[in-house]
Structure formats: structure tokens, C-alpha cells
Amino acid sequence: MPKITRVQCIRTRSGGTWVIVKVHTDQPGLYGIGSASDHYRASTVVEAIEQSLGPKIVGRDTGDIEDIWQSSLTSGYWRHDSIWNTALAGVDMALWDILGKEAGMPVYRLLGGPSRAAVPAYAHAAGNTLEELEQDVRRYLEDGWIYIRCQLGNYGGGGFLTPEQRRRPENARPPFDTPRRAFDDEAYLDTIPQMFAFLRDRLGFEPKLTHDVHEHLRPHVAVALAKAVEPYRLFFLEDLLPPEHVSYYWHVKQQCTTPQAMGELFVNPAEYLPLIQERLIDYMRIRVSKAGGITPARKIAHLCEWYGVHTAWQEGGDNDPVNQAAAMHLDMNAWNFGIQEENHFTEAELDAFPGHAVTKHGYIYPNAKAGLGLDLDETKAAALVDPERLKRHFYMAEDRRPDGTVVRP
Numbered sequence: 001m002p003k004i005t006r007v008q009c010i011r012t013r014s015g016g017t018w019v020i021v022k023v024h025t026d027q028p029g030l031y032g033i034g035s036a037s038d039h040y041r042a043s044t045v046v047e048a049i050e051q052s053l054g055p056k057i058v059g060r061d062t063g064d065i066e067d068i069w070q071s072s073l074t075s076g077y078w079r080h081d082s083i084w085n086t087a088l089a090g091v092d093m094a095l096w097d098i099l100g101k102e103a104g105m106p107v108y109r110l111l112g113g114p115s116r117a118a119v120p121a122y123a124h125a126a127g128n129t130l131e132e133l134e135q136d137v138r139r140y141l142e143d144g145w146i147y148i149r150c151q152l153g154n155y156g157g158g159g160f161l162t163p164e165q166r167r168r169p170e171n172a173r174p175p176f177d178t179p180r181r182a183f184d185d186e187a188y189l190d191t192i193p194q195m196f197a198f199l200r201d202r203l204g205f206e207p208k209l210t211h212d213v214h215e216h217l218r219p220h221v222a223v224a225l226a227k228a229v230e231p232y233r234l235f236f237l238e239d240l241l242p243p244e245h246v247s248y249y250w251h252v253k254q255q256c257t258t259p260q261a262m263g264e265l266f267v268n269p270a271e272y273l274p275l276i277q278e279r280l281i282d283y284m285r286i287r288v289s290k291a292g293g294i295t296p297a298r299k300i301a302h303l304c305e306w307y308g309v310h311t312a313w314q315e316g317g318d319n320d321p322v323n324q325a326a327a328m329h330l331d332m333n334a335w336n337f338g339i340q341e342e343n344h345f346t347e348a349e350l351d352a353f354p355g356h357a358v359t360k361h362g363y364i365y366p367n368a369k370a371g372l373g374l375d376l377d378e379t380k381a382a383a384l385v386d387p388e389r390l391k392r393h394f395y396m397a398e399d400r401r402p403d404g405t406v407v408r409p
């Protein structure tokens with residue numbers, strides 16, 4: 001059995017926000033890679049791996065995947081937090097990669113084999129006006145995509161007041177000020193159903209459309225929105241509620257049939273178990289690395305299967321090609337797979353990950369290579385990093401109401 005000799009972190013992308021974990025072994029040429037990326041706290045994750053997780057597992061057999069995960073989970077007593085889960089995931093994915101290489105099989109075959117030929121993905125269409133959005137949706141439809149997320153500009157778009165509509169307090173001052181834009185969730189409640197009415201009128205009901213609320217609404221407005229978009233038969237409505245208010249999904253399910261997708265902020269089973277068991281969501285959207293890797297994610301997928309919940313692992317803008325591959329292998333196998341979110345990689349970024357998954361006309365395709373199927377070209381990965389951006393700190397955008405109250409993102 002190969003033994004772990006070293007756990008290395010490699011930061012890449014221009015701001016160094018992608019953390020790729022490389023687990024080295026005592027077998028010549030045998031190593032695995034995993035994703036431990038965190039757009040906002042990359043250096044914290046690196047420290048967790050280099051100062052705690054890595055030293056703990058050096059010397060272990062690479063095939064002890066389950067025990068390494070379980071014993072590392074509780075190795076700092078407190079567990080199920082976003083940083084530690086991400087660190088665990090980086091190592092866990094790399095160990096599955098090594099196991100696949102030893103077996104000479106893609107990871108999805110180790111998980112039980114394929115349930116499908118390729119993985120359907122949903123696209124991100126956006127526009128600042130209804131017409132621009134329609135054009136963007138049509139661009140994807142013409143390219144063969146079936147599932148399309150529709151947004152009016154950035155998250156919260158459709159709920160931002162114009163400078164004329166916005167009534168700021170006389171003493172508005174930073175940070176309790178909204179010089180750029182102010183969010184009003186009742187405006188959002190008016191606009192988004194109109195957006196779907198417009199799109200269905202122009203495009204019909206064949207395209208499968210989704211929308212991401214990104215938790216911007218107060219819970220009672222969220223319930224009203226889910227009900228208001230019901231006639232437009234969404235594929236799903238995403239992150240209607242913040243994790244603090246998931247109990248409102250009970251009201252949503254009483255009120256309407258709009259399918260609900262949630263999970264990208266979840267890190268702790270206590271957050272999502274009730275939603276699955278009570279069948280309050282239809283799509284589970286945890287990011288594989290934030291769940292703690294392939295080991296816990298496959299268990300979540302299996303649990304969801306028995307409750308009729310489908311998977312839609314979160315991808316999108318921040319994720320790296322290794323996390324995309326991990327999600328894709330889970331998707332290839334899980335019978336109750338629903339959809340995978342598209343990523344946004346530049347050519348140069350993909351070039352640093354030879355063997356990366358290929359997204360084409362709305363499908364993500366795995367290759368026949370053993371393990372996760374992709375590698376990291378460390379020279380190209382290093383060349384992606386901008387030393388100035390590496391020094392920067394990244395934070396979520398702050399939207400505020402007209403009176404200055406911060407809106408949860």
C-alpha cells in the first residue's frame with residue numbers, strides 16, 4: 001500500500017484563490033490532487049492543511065480514505081466548519097485520485113459506475129435589461145444548452161432602486177450609505193415574476209430556466225416570490241432563503257410547487273439533514289469541497305436518493321477544475337443526479353490542468369483517464385498568479401437597503 005509522504009498546497013489563479021492540494025506518496029510518480037479553494041480565505045485553508053492536517057496524515061496508507069476522513073474530522077475536536085471541511089476535501093479528493101490511479105479506473109467507476117453518458121450542466125445567462133437577458137439566453141440555446149439560469153445583472157438584480165427611487169437618510173454616511181445602489185426586496189418581488197413572464201412569452205416553456213435569489217430576501221418576501229413565479233414552471237429556484245431561515249421552506253412547500261434548490265452555504269449536516277428528511281428542498285447544492293470532499297458528498301447523494309432529492313453540486317465562478325472534476329465523477333455515478341452548474345475558466349486556466357473535464361453544448365464530459373482524470377501543470381499554475389492580486393483580501397460584495405442596513409449575500 002502506498003504511503004503518504006508529503007501534503008503540498010499550490011495556490012493558483014490570478015489572486016491565488018485556488019488552492020490545489022497535492023498528496024505525494026512513496027511510490028515513484030504516484031500522487032493525487034484535490035481542491036481546497038476558498039475565494040475569500042485561501043491562506044487560512046493553506047495554513048490549516050500545512051500546520052495541522054498534513055502533518056497528521058503523513059505516513060498513513062493512501063487507501064485509508066474513510067478512516068483518514070473520520071479521524072481528521074474530529075482531530076481538532078470542533079468540526080464541520082467551512083475552513084476545516086475545505087482542508088479535508090483537498091486531501092480526500094487527492095486520495096480518491098490516487099486510488100483511481102492505482103486501480104487504473106476513473107473515480108466514477110470506483111463509486112459504482114456510470115448512471116449516464118455525460119453530465120448535463122446549466123448555463124449562466126444575464127442581462128441588465130429584459131432584452132439583453134433574452135439575447136443571452138438565446139445565445140446559450142443556439143449553442144445547444146437546455147438548462148439556463150436567468151439573472152437581471154448581478155445577484156439581487158431586479159431589486160435595486162434607481163437614484164430617483166431611493167430615499168436615503170439625511171445623515172447617510174459610510175458604511176450606512178448607498179451611493180451606488182440600494183436593494184429593496186419588494187421591488188425584487190415585483191420584477192422577477194415579470195422577468196419570467198417576459199422570457200416565457202418570448203421563448204416558450206421548452207427551455208429549463210432557473211433563478212438564483214442569493215438569499216437577498218426577507219423570509220416572508222421569499223415565500224411570496226416562490227409563489228409568484230409558480231406559473232412560469234422553473235427548473236428550480238435557488239437560495240431563496242439564507243441558512244438561518246430554512247424553516248420557512250415549510251411555508252414555501254405549503255404554498256406552491258416551485259422546485260427549490262439550496263446548499264452552497266452549508267457545511268454542517270445539522271443544516272441540511274432536516275431539509276432532506278422533510279423533503280423541503282428538491283435539489284441539494286453543497287459545494288463538494290465545502291462538504292469535506294468526495295467521501296461525505298457521496299453519502300449525502302445516497303441519502304438524498306431515498307428522499308427523492310436530487311443533486312446539483314455548486315460550481316459557478318469561484319471553483320477550480322479539480323472541484324469541477326470531483327463533482328462530475330459524483331454526478332456520473334449518482335442515480336439521483338439533477339444538474340451541475342457551469343464554471344467560468346479562461347483558456348490559460350484550463351491549460352494549467354491537462355486532462356480537465358470538457359464542457360460542450362450543455363454537457364460536461366469526463367475522459368477515460370484513471371483517477372480524477374486531470375493533472376496540475378505547476379509551471380503554468382504559477383504563471384497564472386498575479387503577485388499584486390495575491391496580496392489582496394477578497395470580500396463578498398455588500399448590498400444595502402436604502403437606510404444603510406446590510407443585506408445578507
Ligand code: MG
Nearest residue numbers: 212238239264
Ligand atoms: Mg448560487
